[in-house]
Amino acid sequence: MSEQLIQLRQELAENPYVTFDSDGNGVSRVLDVEWDFHALNQNKKIIFFGRIAEKYRLDIQSYLYALMQWQKKNSSSGSHAPVNSLIGSKSQLNILATRWGKSEFSLLSSEREWKKCTQTLHGVGNKGTCKNLASVINAMLKAGLVSRYVYKRDYIQWAQPDAGNGQAIAFPxxxxxxxxxxxxxxxxxxxxxxxxxxxxxxxxxxxxxxxxxxxxxxxxxxxxxxxxxxxxxxxxxxxxxxxxxxxxxxxxxxxxxxxxxxxxxxxxxxxxxxxxxxxxxxxxxxxxxxxxxxxxxxxxxxxxxxxxxxxxxxxxxxxxxxxxxxxxxxxxxxxxxxxxxxxxxxxxxxxxxxxxxxxxxxxxxxxxxxxxxxxxxxxxxxxxNKTSLKFHIYRADDGFNMKEFNINATTEDVEEFDLLNPERAGSLKVGGGLPKLSPHDLRRSFVVFMVKNRLGNILTVKYQLKHRNINMSNWYANYSELARTSQLLMDTQLMSEFNEAIETSAVDAWDEIYNVSDTLSGAEGERIAQNKAERLAQGEEIVMSRSELLALVRSGDKSIVLLPTGGYCTNRNCERLCSLMDIVEAPCEHKVITDKAGKRLSRERDNLIASFRAINDMGDYANELILDARKKKIVSIEPTLVKHSIPFDSFNDDIKAIWS
Known part of the structure; x- marks a missing residue:
């Protein structure tokens, strides 16, 4: 028996106080059926042991008391876990005891007893329930009450296959x-x-x-x-x-x-x-x-x-x-x-x-x-004598009085529900109501509605839901983007308008290349310019009409993408990162730069120069690599400006702070 267990037995012999009033006087003893925490002024104020089988109750109270004493000893504030967490630990200890048939938890250190216990835990609940059971055993390990650590690979095997992850539902x-x-x-x-x-x-x-x-x-x-x-x-x-x-x-x-x-x-x-x-x-x-x-x-x-x-x-x-x-x-x-x-x-x-x-x-x-x-x-x-005088707002049996809402799900509602709540797919029926409606369902539905309709982003969600971890905010927003995309794809009129707008933009770009721009640069631009010159020499006034261009775009013979670096790419399968590769590799063979794109590049060059000089004036060695890349980018734009007859002052600035 460990030293902690021996000390625990000695303490429990006197049935010590476990809770105290605001003046420090003892209120509830370890073996009392009810522990009174009113003095802490937390949401939960009572831990009630009356529903635990008598043969397990004293052990569960004793081990919970021991956990609290360890928490107080190892806490910087000298306090134990919140009452709500202690209630959770009580419930988890009770599940272990009722499944295993024993409540002397120190026996879990034995391989034989541990094997017996784990065999009874298979199918105990969802992953969250299994994780909580493992957590209370690991907490007893820290407190020196057992010598048993439960890994995820162990407790994940207890989970009921179809129990789901317990996530709150999102409403269609x-x-x-x-x-x-x-x-x-x-x-x-x-x-x-x-x-x-x-x-x-x-x-x-x-x-x-x-x-x-x-x-x-x-x-x-x-x-x-x-x-x-x-x-x-x-x-x-x-x-x-x-x-x-x-x-x-x-x-x-x-x-x-x-x-x-x-x-x-x-x-x-x-x-x-x-x-x-x-x-x-x-x-x-x-x-x-x-x-x-x-x-x-x-x-x-x-x-x-x-x-x-x-x-x-x-x-x-x-x-x-x-x-x-x-x-x-x-x-x-x-x-x-x-x-x-x-x-x-x-x-x-x-x-x-x-x-x-x-x-x-x-x-x-x-x-x-x-x-x-x-x-x-x-x-x-x-x-x-009521535990609380606040209204008992939610009961599992009436689900917020759902009959008040007269919900009759349509086929579209069911499809959207299954998309938003895949782990509960099939639980909403056509003509039926929601399978449940709890306070947490309001929170998740708020998030999904907001993200789906672009009323906010994940950072907005994090603030509104008071999450400390943005991953939790992402979890609440699960499937909202998918639902919005699905909704867009199902709107045939909207998708038709999208396609029409895309086609119009592509025709505008090709029209600029063939019929508007006086000068074309870039490898593909120069080839088009040469072909254009040959056709103009034959007396053609319009190289290619918009209707011809539209037909080529719709057939897939012509493809075009606006580049963030200025100009266009005509390769539909391109995987280059042009803003970087144009500096360190040979120029792209599919790039077209028009007069308009050349002017955009000129403005970009001016901004790069201003940024270079502001950083360079800091004289910080740490910025050398940034400045070197920026200088190469500025210089790489200059040949294009020359081809489009755009005036500029040559850039010859040196980097002031260079590592020796």
Whole structure:
């Protein structure tokens, strides 16, 4: 047994504190079913072990505690990993234990036990899941808890073949636009009613509390049975359905559990998400003060992020659209009654010792969000004991209430979906809806829509999504360029216009060569000039008409490319880099330089001279090679200028700083 394991066993014998309050007092012990991290003020505040099988729970808690102690010891700030990461490690340890059938993870050092464990891990999930399982084992190695390192070649074998890479989906453009239209119309419709909605809900809470308390008093009980509660709810529902507020607000209905308000909050959340691409927790941190258009032409929303910052809260901003202002105002103002109701009960709970100061402060911070819980229980203790008072914006079973969007995919939608999401090809059916709709799908769809329609590039994506690595931004933009290209290729009218424009440009170039330019240089240009002189000597006024040139271009007999170095190349299979090779090799045999191209070369030469002299004046030896190449380029242009009778001053500057 390693020294670290012996020390761990000794520490655990005393069941030490693992979490502390903001004053440094112990809160949760290692073997408690719940670890309370409220004092850290991170997005995740609780680690709950109650759903882990009892035979594994104590070992998982012990090893997680050991990882935290190692992290604190080896961190420059003396802190452990963010709570969200610890929750992930807990889950990974639980997967290992339930698959393997054991939770004494030090046994993984044994080849025999490792073989047994890995045999149970085949097909455990996608590559990401397997990588995370390997990471927690490698973390235990660093902490001295096991002597086992898992390489990629090992964990990649556990992946389920058809599990995909777990990437969020990108919406086909027509569906994306349809969702945008739905949420914008919803926000614009209900924004004028936001204060009326809150007033109506406040009236409902007050009335229902009075009726509930009266019923308790009437029956002389402290709680109602399930049947009694249902009877009371039905009675109150019949009465409130006749209230004038029900008709004054379009399609409005009263629900203490927050059903109608939940739809409103989801619509507002999706609206801000589609116009900012912020993450779920970042969006949930926003309120109506988050929007700002006073300092820049492009409005912004601000929110709190903990991603990539060790769980610490930092303020960030995202570019957005004016509709985000209305969405945040609607979400915040419509839930003001729920916010006031919750604040009152929190204050009572804190005064009566039902809440610690850290929990009280954390729940008050939750209520600063525009997206507060719209489910108001009758029992005050049930409300104050909620893990979070923010609205549970997304549930896997209802996928953002996708029925609200009435999506009916067309054949074109399905084809585009399969192109954008090849690992999910076939999951969107004609006439059906999206296979899922999560907060991260909003982010990826934002990126694909933006890149596909050239509203921004990968650097724009990196800024907007707050990525530290541009490779992640590229991953989010996967297949967007392919979709745009495919869309262009399918537009026959547009492609026809492209082809026509290309043909016209080619004819213009050949017309300039045969009928406009007085002088032609370059190897191919000189051959054409000689042929042209012979034909003119025979009395021809126009060497070649535009219609003849067009026929030759369309047949493929003539091909031409505009060179960045000036002039044209007539070799359709050319692989030369003319700007470099014209200096170090024999001139191209297929180049044509017209009078117009000669003038462009003259201007380029002037710019090169100005650049040469500016660099040369620095007197830096490191620039010698640059200056030498630039000088050769300047000199190489001069014979062309002579042939086209373009005046110039000879260039004889010496390089000032030369290595000896």
């Amino acid at each position: 453009e027509a569906i994306h636009v349809s969702i945008l239209k739905t949420v914008v119309e919803f926000v614009e419709t209900y924004h004028p009613y936001r204060h009326q909605i809150s007033a109506a809900m406040e009236k409902l809470y007050t009335y229902q509390d009075e009726m509930f308390n009266a019923k308790l008093k009437e029956l002389g009980v402290s709680a109602l049975s399930h049947m009694q509660m249902n009877s009371l709810r039905n009675r109150m529902s019949r009465i409130t359905s006749q209230w004038p507020e029900r008709k004054a607000i379009p399609n409005f209905s009263f629900h203490r559990s927050g059903v109608w308000l939940g739809t409103l909050l989801r619509m507002c959340f999706i609206c801000v998400g589609l116009f900012s691409a912020a993450r779920k927790e970042e969006l949930l941190s926003m309120n109506k003060e988050s929007y700002d258009d006073s300092l820049a032409a492009v409005p912004k929303v601000s929110g709190v992020s903990t991603k990539g910052n060790k769980g610490e809260r930092i303020c960030m901003t995202w570019n957005t659209a004016p509709i985000a202002k209305l969405a945040l105002e609607l979400a915040f103002d419509a839930t003001q009654a729920a916010r006031r109701y919750s604040l009152k009960r929190l204050a009572n709970g804190y005064q009566n010792g039902l809440l610690t100061k850290d929990k009280y402060d954390a729940k008050r911070q939750d209520l600063e969000s525009a997206f507060v819980s719209s489910d108001i229980p009758y029992d005050s203790e049930a409300l104050i």
